Amino acid sequence: MEQGxxxxxxxxxxxxxxxxxxxxxxxxxxxxxLMAFTGIAALILIIVFVAKEALALFTDAEARxxxxxxxxxxxxxxxxxxxxxxxxxxxxxxxxxxxxGTLKITVVSMLVAVPLGVFxxxxxxxxxxxxxxxxxxxxxxxxxxxPSVVLGFFALMVLSPVVKNLFHLDRPLNGTLAGLALALAxxxxxxxxxxxxxxxxxxxxxxxSLALGATLWETAWKVVLPAAAPxxxxxxxLGFGRAIGETMIVLMASGNxxxxxxxxxxxxxxxxxxIAAEMGEVVVGSPHYALLFFIGVxxxxxxxxxxxxxxTWTKKVLQRxxxxxx
Amino acid sequence: MKxxxxxxxxxxxxxxxxxxxxxxxxxxxxxxxxxxxQRWAEAFxxxxxxIKVQVTGGGSGVGLAALQNGTTDIAMSSREMKKPEADKLKxxxxxxxxxxxxxxxxxxxxxxxxNPVGALTTEQLxxxxxxxxxxxxxxxxxxxxxxxxxxENSSGTYVFVKDMVLDGEDFAPAIQTLPGxxxxxxxxxxxxxxxxxxxxxxxxxxxELKVKKGNEEIAPSADNIKSxxxxxxxxxxxxxxxxxxxxxxxxxxxxxSPEGQAIVTQVGYFPVK
Numbered sequence: 104m105e106q107g108x109x110x111x112x113x114x115x116x117x118x119x120x121x122x123x124x125x126x127x128x129x130x131x132x133x134x135x136x137l138m139a140f141t142g143i144a145a146l147i148l149i150i151v152f153v154a155k156e157a158l159a160l161f162t163d164a165e166a167r168x169x170x171x172x173x174x175x176x177x178x179x180x181x182x183x184x185x186x187x188x189x190x191x192x193x194x195x196x197x198x199x200x201x202x203x204g205t206l207k208i209t210v211v212s213m214l215v216a217v218p219l220g221v222f223x224x225x226x227x228x229x230x231x232x233x234x235x236x237x238x239x240x241x242x243x244x245x246x247x248x249x250p251s252v253v254l255g256f257f258a259l260m261v262l263s264p265v266v267k268n269l270f271h272l273d274r275p276l277n278g279t280l281a282g283l284a285l286a287l288a289x290x291x292x293x294x295x296x297x298x299x300x301x302x303x304x305x306x307x308x309x310x311x312s313l314a315l316g317a318t319l320w321e322t323a324w325k326v327v328l329p330a331a332a333p334x335x336x337x338x339x340x341l342g343f344g345r346a347i348g349e350t351m352i353v354l355m356a357s358g359n360x361x362x363x364x365x366x367x368x369x370x371x372x373x374x375x376x377x378i379a380a381e382m383g384e385v386v387v388g389s390p391h392y393a394l395l396f397f398i399g400v401x402x403x404x405x406x407x408x409x410x411x412x413x414x415t416w417t418k419k420v421l422q423r424x425x426x427x428x429x
Numbered sequence: 430m431k432x433x434x435x436x437x438x439x440x441x442x443x444x445x446x447x448x449x450x451x452x453x454x455x456x457x458x459x460x461x462x463x464x465x466x467q468r469w470a471e472a473f474x475x476x477x478x479x480i481k482v483q484v485t486g487g488g489s490g491v492g493l494a495a496l497q498n499g500t501t502d503i504a505m506s507s508r509e510m511k512k513p514e515a516d517k518l519k520x521x522x523x524x525x526x527x528x529x530x531x532x533x534x535x536x537x538x539x540x541x542x543x544n545p546v547g548a549l550t551t552e553q554l555x556x557x558x559x560x561x562x563x564x565x566x567x568x569x570x571x572x573x574x575x576x577x578x579x580x581e582n583s584s585g586t587y588v589f590v591k592d593m594v595l596d597g598e599d600f601a602p603a604i605q606t607l608p609g610x611x612x613x614x615x616x617x618x619x620x621x622x623x624x625x626x627x628x629x630x631x632x633x634x635x636x637e638l639k640v641k642k643g644n645e646e647i648a649p650s651a652d653n654i655k656s657x658x659x660x661x662x663x664x665x666x667x668x669x670x671x672x673x674x675x676x677x678x679x680x681x682x683x684x685x686s687p688e689g690q691a692i693v694t695q696v697g698y699f700p701v702k
Binding site: 275 | 513
């Protein structure tokens, strides 16, 4: 494009229409660049702002005393070694119950949502008759538009007694319920992106496979699915990001107790729900305030690291696929 | 179910700076007091159409923090302001904060309607919430685990229970927390072994526990709360940055007038006079 523009300068005998077109081209390119940089700048500003507020934990004497790294991550003396009770005579700020809760809920929701989303997409992309496909796709994508507070409310009011009786649990609000409700929110995400990846696999792959005598099922499983693997992985990462950051559903369905327990029948308190529940209360600039921002930084780091791992893995898969093709 | 939106709203509202508005009073804070505040506002605006009153919830802490941040005119609080909060307000606005008791309320413990337990001592309640007792059998009920609910720590009721019932001790890890009294009431009405707490006005469709003192069982009734006999009675407050003037004074005078106090009774709380 750069070359095209310099040529335009070198050749002044262009028609007026062509010059206008080039100008417009330039304006559009400039606009898109501006938008891209605005987006990037906004992102950087958010990160800087969140990190700056969290920094008080390391610079402010009061905050450092109240919420030192050892108090956040190591066992404390007393009846319960890991507690999240920042509103207390002596604030207790262990991150461990929040990590355990977040991980528990996220794992449950991914275990449910990944197979549902990916196999659902495989069915719609490869097996469903056209009519059914045209019905299923928009319906599932519509699910993605349900506000999470509605899903949380649904879990609290309708799903909780069902899940409790089904799994014979003591508490109606627990990690399993939160995970299941969360899965409702991320299945559409995983489904939509996976389905796009599967449909994007070139027709020639399928035709070659079928021509070699493979059945529809073998083609879908051994040819189309691996070829779409990077896209499907991206779908799962996107789903994971949503699961770990989802707030309203978890806040309403998990019970929010700061227990360190891997039992799925116990309540769980997640990082994101903690921010939501407590951000309204804190006094700006207090150690508790900095702590909540620190949780935000942690969430950011988790998704960032996961994205990095996923993208390196995707590169490897792509290399293998293109390598074996040539 | 406004209270369930609370955290979301709270984040949004705290983040938004207050614009200067003539003829507008903003009131924010305790979820326990939201309905009361709204009724007052409705009745007040009918009499004074030139003045707009906006009422939002979020929890007592939210209201008091908003008062500090300058994003509300009046903070509703179901607990007394803590000293550090008062100090910060005084430092920032050069005048001590003003407290007005506008209604009375009894914090009530709820159980499921089918629960045979009808009264507990405050010691028993404390033992349950700090984690010493975990089975209804231990307090004269059925052999079943106690599923206890608490409010989020932005709630004034949370702080009240922590101070008055738990003697300042921490809630046990197994205590579940829910956003809003309505959510607690809903959870208790669904789960047969549950125990929760909140303001008396919300207690519909579940059983209110009496508080046992010696041989006496004291119900959270109007008379017991007004007379102060019910041990878990508390004041509901308005907090201001300075002595009220103009529209704000008119509003507070209205809330404390016989007409305003009649609204308190209608909503289910108890008048201060």
